[in-house]
Amino acid sequence: MVREPTAVRWLLRIVVCAYVFLLVLWPVSLVVAHTFENGLASLQETLADPEVQNALLLTAQVAGIAVVINLVFGVTTSILLVRYEFPGKRALSAMIDVPLSVSPVVVGLALVLVYNGQDGWLGRAAESAGYYVIYDTPGMIMATCFVALPLVIREVVPVLTEVGDDQEQAARSLGANGPQTFWRITLPSIKWAVVYGVVLSLARSLGEYGAVRVVSGNITGETQTATLVVQEKYLDFAQDTAYATSFLLATASVLCIVVVSLLRPKESST
């Protein structure tokens, strides 16, 4: 490695640290500071607010279900993409990246177009059968699934490619059928990638705002998730509650990051 002169190294360090501080650390720490301005009072008050309780519960529910769906779908799709050849494979692979590049608001609008009860061509059928998608939990789960869709797949695909199919073939020749090979060989070898993907999707799902905002209708106490509550409380001058809820969301995300960083060294040692 080429060693830069000492002055340059220090300059680079200062620039990077200042950048991260101004952009991430300082603003986030202000949220924490505001939350605890009056000790634990504002946090307790927020947690006692039924609107917030409802929103946190809904967020947990929507994010939880979306993560499970993305886990199953993501692992299946990854195996399909890596282990099988089929026409349209490249198109599928490109499509999986769409949620990364399309604005969540657009995702929300698109879902509304397809699933709304008035003229959405799947929505009408669903509603006549008694299922409400838009302005209800199913739509919010769909929106969350959509935005977090690539996260598991993009973690698992490279690992699956790197591991190769030698071990799976060996398992087959030793008498294992498809499901046995998957549970005993494939899954253990991609375990950490799956966990990492799940944690990332969870963090992304908890923080989703745009798409959920459009499909949920933002009905207070009914289809309002934590991020939506933050926005509403802030606009209603209930800033203490907004900061406290933000703090809870940030804590969950930080926990996710901590979990990931605890998992990473294990991954490299196996």
Add this chain to the structure above:
Amino acid sequence: MSIDITGVNKLFGDFVALEDVNVSIPTGQLTALLGPSGGGKSTLLRIIAGLDTADTGTISIEGTDATKLPPQKRNVGFVFQHYAVFKHMTVAKNVAFGLEIRKKSKKEIAHRVDELLKLVHLSQFAHRLPSQLSGGQRQRMALARALAVEPTVLLLDEPFGALDAKVRKELREWLRRLHDEVNVTTVFVTHDQEEALEVADEIVVINDGRVEQIGSPDELYDEPANDFVMGFLGEVTSLNGNLIRPHDVDVTTAPTLAGAVQGEISRMLRIGFEVRVTVLTDDGQEVQVTMTRTHARALGLEEGQHVWLTAATGATTVPTMAAV
């Protein structure tokens, strides 16, 4: 016959991997599929195992038609060039895998794993992970894993190809002894003719997707069916329009025999006990001759000398084809 391969064809795109292959592999023997890289021998082995499927043709193992059977129903043991160890399992767990799939009792599995690890000299490594083993040890573990399920046939795809020369030589001797002990019908793929000649009971020479010849090592070496087999099994040189092994060329310093080819020694290279002599014949061809140092000295050979070359009595020769 343990494995019968009839009329097998296989295309990859428009590349002909196998063309009308018919081979019968005898029970209880060690058979080598020998040929240059890309000749189709690995593909044939994978088709026997069910890891690839033939476009046409049938495979039968121990009398049952296996053509349509998935690999897990063929009861074959397969050993891969790059070991294909289960990285997240200990050595013992790797070996136990096939038995656990077959739902054997814990006691039976433990007993069998113990026995197999002893057989491949890995008992003391039972609780290690494969990443803590050397290449040779990993391959022995893979072999034990394949043998654990008591396969009707054991298939090895270039089993020693990824190992260094010394370990390779040790393992091939060990494989021969192991086979004599276990006696399971074994087929292994190799591109190393020395390996095939040393280890196998029978050799199937495969080139360009076709079977060139099937026979014992002696038959192949002494009576090669064509110039390809002759050339692939050992060094050859061309004398009088015939392929001949360099050590089968007799050199005399005076014209004693009729039909001898006259030439001049253009180069002599000594490697240990061996001397390699290049003779430029009067009609402009280069002939390679090898002999012992002692023999060369007895004849008093040196560069620039005139010599007469004949094929030794009983030497194997094959007419030169356009291909060589």
